[in-house]
Amino acid sequence: MINQMKQKLDDGQVVVGSFVYIPSAKLTEIIAMTGFDFVVIDMEHGPIDIGAAEEMVRAAELAGVTPVIRVTHNSPHLLLRALDIGAQAVHIPDINTAADGGAAVAACKYGPQGERGLAGVRALGYGLQGPIADKTETANRETMVIAHIEHIDAVNNLDKLLAVEGIDIYYLGPVDLSNSLGIPGRVGDRRVQELVTTSIRRIAEAGKIAGCITVDSEAAKRFIDLGARYIASHAIKCMTNASTAFLEEIRS
DSSP: OOOHHHHHHHTTOOEEEEEEOSOOHHHHHHHHHTTOSEEEEESSSSSOOHHHHHHHHHHHHHTTSEEEEEOSSSOHHHHHHHHHTTOSEEEEOOOOSHHHHHHHHHHHSOTTTOOOOOOSOGGGGGGOSSOGGGGHHHHHHHOEEEEEEOSHHHHHTHHHHHTOTTOOEEEEOHHHHHHHTTOTTOTTSHHHHHHHHHHHHHHHHTTOEEEEEOSOHHHHHHHHHHTOOEEEEOHHHHHHHHHHHHHHHHHO
């Protein structure tokens, strides 16, 4: 299956998506149908199990957007399960060194590029659409690896991480960055903002794809101006903000 998000990024476009952390195929479908380029099924923060995630992947596919899964940590077994059910990209935490990045890529790619286990899984048409060996090249080409840059160690090792072959997107996580600096949750702090800003610039200047999260459209535009092309958001947060504003307006 063609990864529409990857195609847009290869064409130089900016892509915008939303995290979904509630285990609901219907909610995933609704969010996908609003016009996002991708949805991130968040198995790191929330109660989504692998069965629910598979149904959410199907919902994203039916809505015509790229299904992405965020796993709980950089583990070959977790990445294998996420990809086998049909995720076309994976968000991977705990990538702080080049060795971490290389291990993540190896877990996501079939041989000879990597060491991903091969079987007649959903992602390969259950082996019912021709020999699965014929599909591995396509899978390697279309599957995207999204490395989290969310610890000060990752920022300090960014040049080495940028040299890792096979990482498609370098994703800045301001909240976790603030935590690693000992100022948890203070994402507006000058130190966090400077790390995010300089990291996006460094990634873009290296010819790589930088990503970041925000629910603020002005911040999103600022990140794009810095060179980011992968913008993640929280549609549920946007919905609750709009609902709060609506209630305040009619009750004032």
